[in-house]
Amino acid sequence: MPKLSYAKALNRALSDEMARDPSVFVMGEDIHLALTQTTTGLLDRFGPQRVVQTPLSEQGFTNFATGAAMAGRRPVVEYQIPFLLLLVIEQIANQANKFALMSGGQTRVPVTYLLPGTGWRPGWGAQHSDQPYSVFAHLGVKTVIPATPTDAYGLLTTAIRDDDPVMVFAPMPALGIREDVDYADLAPIPLGVGLVRRAGTDVTVVAVGHLVHDALAVAEELAGEVSVEVFDPRSLYPFDWAGLAASLERTGRLVVFDDSNRSCGLAGEILATAAEEMRLDAAPKRVTRPDGAVVIGCAPGLDLAVQPSRAQLTNAIRAVLKS
Structure with a gap:
C-alpha cells in the first residue's frame, strides 16, 4: 500500500479538484515556485491561467478572490505564513463570509483559504508562529485543521466544494506525517x-x-494506568459538539490539548461548552500555549519552552483523574 504525506495529500486534493471542476483555480505569492510543495506540478499541468502568481498585496488579491467567487469561480488562496491572515481579516470575515447573508442567499462566495504551514517550528520567528484558527472560528468562518494526510485530502476537497468561505489550517509539524493509503479510498470529509x-x-x-x-502517544504511554479516549474535532467551526458529548458520556472527564494561546482560545470554548451542556465528573483541564507566547518567538529556546508538551498533557490527565 503506498504512503501519502500530508503535503502531498494537499497537492493531490488541489490537483484532483482542478481536474474535476474547471472553475477551481489556485493563487498566491510565489505560487509558481511551489515553495510550500502544495502546488508542485500544478503550473505545468494547468497553466498560468489557473495557477495565478499574485503581487505582494494580500488585501488586494484576497478581495480579488472574493470577486472571482461571486462571478462563478472557486479560488483557492494560499498564504505561506499565518500572520498574513491578520492583514486580511476584514476581507475574509467581514466581506466574503457575509455576502451570502447580506444578499439573502442570492450570492455565494466559495473561496478556500489554505495555510500550508501554520504554527511553530524551530527558528520560525515571532511573526510566523501564530495559530490564529480560533479567531476565524470566533468570527463564524468555517474552519478546519486536519491532523492526518487522509483528513488533509478530505477536508480540503470539501472546502473547495463548499459554497461558503472555508479556512484550512495545515500545521507545520504535521506536514511530514505519512500514512498508508489506498488512493481509491480518498474522499471528501464532511x-x-x-x-x-x-x-x-x-x-x-x-x-x-x-x-x-502527541495525544495518541501519551495515551499509549499511559495505557497501563488510565484509559484515554482521543477525540479529534477536525472541524473547529462548525464543531462536533454531539461527538464530544458522546465521548464525555463514556468518560466524564475532559482535557483539551491545543496549540494556541490560553485566553480567548479554542480550548476555553470547548471547556465552557462542556461544563454548560455535557457530563463532567471532575473539573476539566486545558493544555495550551501561555498567554502572549508569540511575543517571544524570536528566541528559539523560549519559543520551544512555551509549546504545549506531552509532559504537560500527562500531568493534566493525572490531575483530572484525582479530582
Missing part, C-alpha cells in the same frame, strides 16, 4: 464531524491538529 482516534473509558482528550499525534 465539515463538523469529529473522529475518535482512540477509544477510552476514563478521560477524553480533545486534541487539535498535529497535537492529535
Whole structure:
C-alpha cells in the first residue's frame, strides 16, 4: 500500500479538484515556485491561467478572490505564513463570509483559504508562529485543521466544494506525517464531524491538529494506568459538539490539548461548552500555549519552552483523574 504525506495529500486534493471542476483555480505569492510543495506540478499541468502568481498585496488579491467567487469561480488562496491572515481579516470575515447573508442567499462566495504551514517550528520567528484558527472560528468562518494526510485530502476537497468561505489550517509539524493509503479510498470529509482516534473509558482528550499525534502517544504511554479516549474535532467551526458529548458520556472527564494561546482560545470554548451542556465528573483541564507566547518567538529556546508538551498533557490527565 503506498504512503501519502500530508503535503502531498494537499497537492493531490488541489490537483484532483482542478481536474474535476474547471472553475477551481489556485493563487498566491510565489505560487509558481511551489515553495510550500502544495502546488508542485500544478503550473505545468494547468497553466498560468489557473495557477495565478499574485503581487505582494494580500488585501488586494484576497478581495480579488472574493470577486472571482461571486462571478462563478472557486479560488483557492494560499498564504505561506499565518500572520498574513491578520492583514486580511476584514476581507475574509467581514466581506466574503457575509455576502451570502447580506444578499439573502442570492450570492455565494466559495473561496478556500489554505495555510500550508501554520504554527511553530524551530527558528520560525515571532511573526510566523501564530495559530490564529480560533479567531476565524470566533468570527463564524468555517474552519478546519486536519491532523492526518487522509483528513488533509478530505477536508480540503470539501472546502473547495463548499459554497461558503472555508479556512484550512495545515500545521507545520504535521506536514511530514505519512500514512498508508489506498488512493481509491480518498474522499471528501464532511465539515463538523469529529473522529475518535482512540477509544477510552476514563478521560477524553480533545486534541487539535498535529497535537492529535502527541495525544495518541501519551495515551499509549499511559495505557497501563488510565484509559484515554482521543477525540479529534477536525472541524473547529462548525464543531462536533454531539461527538464530544458522546465521548464525555463514556468518560466524564475532559482535557483539551491545543496549540494556541490560553485566553480567548479554542480550548476555553470547548471547556465552557462542556461544563454548560455535557457530563463532567471532575473539573476539566486545558493544555495550551501561555498567554502572549508569540511575543517571544524570536528566541528559539523560549519559543520551544512555551509549546504545549506531552509532559504537560500527562500531568493534566493525572490531575483530572484525582479530582
